[in-house]
Amino acid sequence: MYALVDCNNFFVSCERTLDPALENQPVVVLSNNDGCVVSRSREAKDLGIPMAAPAFKFKELFKEHNVKSFSAKFELYNFKSQQVIEIAKSYVLDYEVYSIDELFLDFTGFKYINIHDYCIEIKNRIGKEANIPVSIGIAPTKTLCKVANRIVKKYPDNFDGVFILDTPDKIEKALKWLPIGDVWGIGRRLAVKMNDNGVHKAWDLLQKPEMWVRKVMGIHGIRMINELKGIRQLELDAPSPKKSIAVTRSFMEMLTQKEEVRERVETFGMYCSERLRKQNTCCKMITVFVQTNRFRKDLPEYKNAVTQILPNPTNSSILIGRVVNELFEAVFKEGFHYKKAGVIVNDFVPEDQRLINLFEEDTQNQHLPVMKAMDALNKKFGKDKVRLGSMSGENTYGRKQLSPEYEAFLKNNTFTEANFRFH
C-alpha cells in the first residue's frame, strides 16, 4: 500500500500557525501582486470563493464577511513543508515528496502493522508538532490514494483524517461516486471530452474500450485505467534535479519603457543562473518571453518568446545575462504596455561534465569561482546583496499584505530555498 499525506488548505494553515486567532475564520492567501486567491480556508470555500479568483473581484465579499487575506510568504511555506516532511518520512523507509504540501509514503512490507492506525498516529504528530492539519489517503496505487484523500476531505466527520481504500467493494463504490473530472490526470479539457462521450464518473471510464481510451488520452489513459483498478503503474520517484528552471513575473504596473523591462528580464536571468549553480548544473538553452496584459482588450496585444541554444553550457550570471540581453533585443517591440516577462532555462548538464565546443570561446570556468563567491555572500548577507550592475535590486511586484507576525518569524528562523524541492 501507498499513502498520500496532503496538508489541508496548506498556505492558510501556515498562516494560522503564526496567528491562532485565524482559526475558524474565513482566510485566503493571495498570489504575487496580491492578484489571485491561491489558498482558501474551509470557511472561505463555504462563502463561494473559487480557486484562482481574482482578488479585486471579491473585495466586497471579503469586506462583508470579514475574510482575512494575506500575501503569499513562500519562505514560511517552505519551512513548514520541511517540518511536515521530516515527521512523515520518519515513519517509513521510502517516500516521495510530490509537491510543497503533499508526499507519498510507501508501506510495502508493512504486513503486521495496522496501516490505518499508524497513519492516524502520523497525522496526529504532524498536527501536534508542526501545527498543520493533514489528510491521509491509503490505497494500493497512487491514483487511488488521491481518490481516498478526496473522500477524507469530503467527509471530514466520518474518517478522522484517514481513509483506507483497499477492498474491491470500496473501490467500486468510490469510483461510482467520483466525478471523472476529479480523477488525478483528468484536467479541464479532458473532462469536457469525457462528458461529451457519456463518461461522468470515474467508474464509467473503466467501462470504455481500451482502444477508445488510448485514442483520446494517449498512454496516460491506459495507465490511469490500471491504476484505478488497483494495478500499480506509477512507482514512487526518487528526488531528481530539475530539468528546467523558470523565473517569470507579472509586473505590478504595466511597463512601457524598454530599459525598465530589460532590467527585469536581466534580473530574472540572474535568478535562473543562481538556481542552476545551486543544483550544480549548466544549461544549454535559454528562452526569454514578454507579454502584454491579456485582459486589457482596449490595448494592443503582443506576446512572443525567443530561444537560443548556447555553443557551450553555462551557469555564469554574466554569460547568461549576455544572452538574455540579445534575446531581449530580439523579442522586445516598442509601443506596447508590458505586463509580464520571464526567462526559462533548459537542457541541463552537470557542471563537471560539460562538453566544450572547440571553435567557440569558453569562459565559464573563469567565471565560476566568482559566481560561487557571490552566491556565498548572498547566502550569508541576504538575497541580492551582491549583484550584477544591470540589476536595480528593486522589485516591481508587490506583497502588501504581510503580517507583523511574519517579521517575527523571519527573525527567529533560518531556512534556505535549497532545502525545498519544487515538484
Place this chain on the structure above:
DNA sequence: TCTGGGGTCCTAGGACCC
C-alpha cells in the same frame, strides 16, 4: 485600478540518415 508562478510528460511532424 486590479487577473500567479512554477513544473512534467507525451505526441506529432519535420529534418535528416542509411
Place this chain on the structure above:
DNA sequence: TCTGGGGTCCTAGGACCC
C-alpha cells in the same frame, strides 16, 4: 505514369500537475 522502408533526433504544442 511510376517514387521504399526503415531509423533517429529535435522541436513545438498541448495536455496535465501543484
